Amino acid sequence: MKHVKKRAKLLLPILALLLVLAGCQTVGGLDVNKALLGNLDVKSAEESMSFSLNAVPAAGISAEDQKIIDLINSFTLNVSHLKLQEGGDISASGTLGYKQASIPFTFYMSKTVLALNVEGAKKPFYFPMEGYYQELSGTGLDLEKAESVNKLLSQFVIKNLPNPSAINVTPVNEAVYGESLNLMKLHAEVTGDELPGLLKAFLKSVSQDTEGFTELISGLYDYLLPVLKQESTTDMLSSIGLGDVPLDNKAEVVTVLHDAAKLAVDTALLLYDKELDRLYESAPEIKTVLSKDTKLQVDLFVDSALHIRKQNMSLNVALPNDGSIPIRSISFKTETQLWNINGPVKADPIATEGALNVMETELTPGVVLRNFTADSTAYRVLKDDLGITKKSVVIYPGEDYSDTVVKGTTTMIPLRYLAYELDAEVKWNAATKQIIVTDDVYGTTIVLKAGSKDAVVGGVKVKLPQPVFFDRYGRGYVPLRSIAEALHAQVKVDSEGLIYITRD
Known part of the structure; x- marks a missing residue:
């Protein structure tokens, strides 16, 4: 905060300097x-x-x-x-x-x-x-x-x-x-x-x-x-x-x-x-x-x-x-x-029919990128240079508000917490009793079911190391590494037990 305050103070004379010549x-x-x-x-x-x-x-x-x-x-x-x-x-x-x-x-x-x-x-x-x-x-x-x-x-x-x-x-x-x-x-x-x-x-x-x-x-x-x-x-x-x-x-x-x-x-x-x-x-x-x-x-x-x-x-x-x-x-x-001061000038409108309404659409990194062709300069700058899809999350097991728990040798994490950190969407299908997770950037879908180790990732059946379960608060827990990797992230654990989740 000290550096932030310093920088705020520096802005005041800079802005004042810009005004001086007006008089x-x-x-x-x-x-x-x-x-x-x-x-x-x-x-x-x-x-x-x-x-x-x-x-x-x-x-x-x-x-x-x-x-x-x-x-x-x-x-x-x-x-x-x-x-x-x-x-x-x-x-x-x-x-x-x-x-x-x-x-x-x-x-x-x-x-x-x-x-x-x-x-x-x-x-x-x-x-x-x-x-x-x-x-x-x-x-x-x-x-x-x-x-x-x-x-x-x-x-x-x-x-x-x-x-x-x-x-x-x-x-x-x-x-x-x-x-x-x-x-x-x-x-x-x-x-x-x-x-x-x-x-x-x-x-x-x-x-x-x-x-x-x-x-x-x-x-x-x-x-x-x-x-x-x-x-x-x-x-x-x-x-x-x-x-x-x-x-x-x-x-x-x-x-x-x-x-x-x-x-x-x-x-x-x-x-x-x-x-x-x-x-x-x-x-x-x-x-x-x-x-x-x-x-x-x-x-x-x-x-x-x-x-x-x-x-x-x-x-x-x-x-x-x-x-x-x-x-x-x-x-x-x-x-x-x-x-052409005060002459006949007509602005060039941009047609908005079918355009992306930013008031009605949450502009997540995936939504923004999918609106650009993959071979465009803007796509490359946004993804590679500005890194809008990059994520970095550090979890402190036993202390973090993520509330991780360990089942056997598998770390389990609340699905909605993990999905939020990686911009994924979570939906509940009441008819099939399934949980549908959609990756924000790549559009990969993950289908899960409570009490089951069976999952479908991008249309391919996979076996989870532990079954999905709900705790007494109604939170759905999933294997951290399996679901994070399915959402195109990498998981590493350091010597002190800290968990690092990153996505490029």
Whole structure:
């Protein structure tokens, strides 16, 4: 848990660093704020995007850690064509790179469905969205207002974030989707040691922006009023001084919320330096992340309509060399291009008739693999590289909750426990008094009968070393090794009697 907490702390400054550049003021005659907000008004467009990352290993790491780092560095995502249709429908086509593999995919999302198709899949995977939107509508929220609230929040944040020290604008001629355009190139850099000062400046600006703060809270009030009126929010409202305020009195509610929020920001400013020192003291590794070796670089290419037509971003994050993380630094790189802005764009839907509904189907490793042809790249990556079918179970006889018992020289185990660990399905046939076990990955069936040593595995009759029996709790016990091996697993026992069940 100690390492988990450390890693969680490290994420906070990394995420904050990514937000800093959103607040650039006018530079070289370019109103960057308006350019960033201009993209919020894009109703339709086409886009391409690429993403890659690179992890630098720490010295002396294990071969296992190095293998994981090599896999991380092999990951790439290339979206060759994304289409945003007016109204919100989105489609995308591209490739996912992993090791030496390249896996083509298509994606589609609307208000009714989210669908994914991967080369080699027998059927697309899809997730019905109707219930999701109905659930949101049931809260009383006006989903149509969500976009305006998002814009209002973006305006507020962008307006108050300060400029980084390294920022400049130059006119350039740049190709976007094969078209040569005259653009303004904004280049900005932020290092980790700048971040605390930039965040403090942001809080100061927010504290002084009474008009913007009030406008933001007013917009949030209009959007969240149905939720605020729900009984479940009463205690929360009382805790911030709204317990006795009539919720329909917008002016009074907004005033109370503004004052409470401003007090929180002002308090944060008063304690900022002291809390920052305390953070450094309690988590010294943060100093490495917030150092000059952590660096964000962004190039934005803006057209005359103040739309960002191209964006290149790279982020390198320095990580502490304290043994908690086998990586010295990790860098991310993205490149995007945008064209046909607010033009006629139609997303490409994915047919879901006969597709795999992930809401109705348990996506076990076997179900996922069987949906791919065995000779496909995706199948090989899932099974061999990612090892989604691999299992490793350790049983401590006499102490483990698996409740093993020994009959003669045979270890017996509750069937449902073993089946659960190996993703197998267990059914009871009342008519024939038989237990039917189905292997998740290979589909092998095992037919058993209480009180009998006779079994049928994959259509072949076999003799078990001990008969199946039920204990006083109604649990069916089976010979551990025989059934595990029938489910394509291997069983080993060490010198201390520990039982290892593994499946590749």
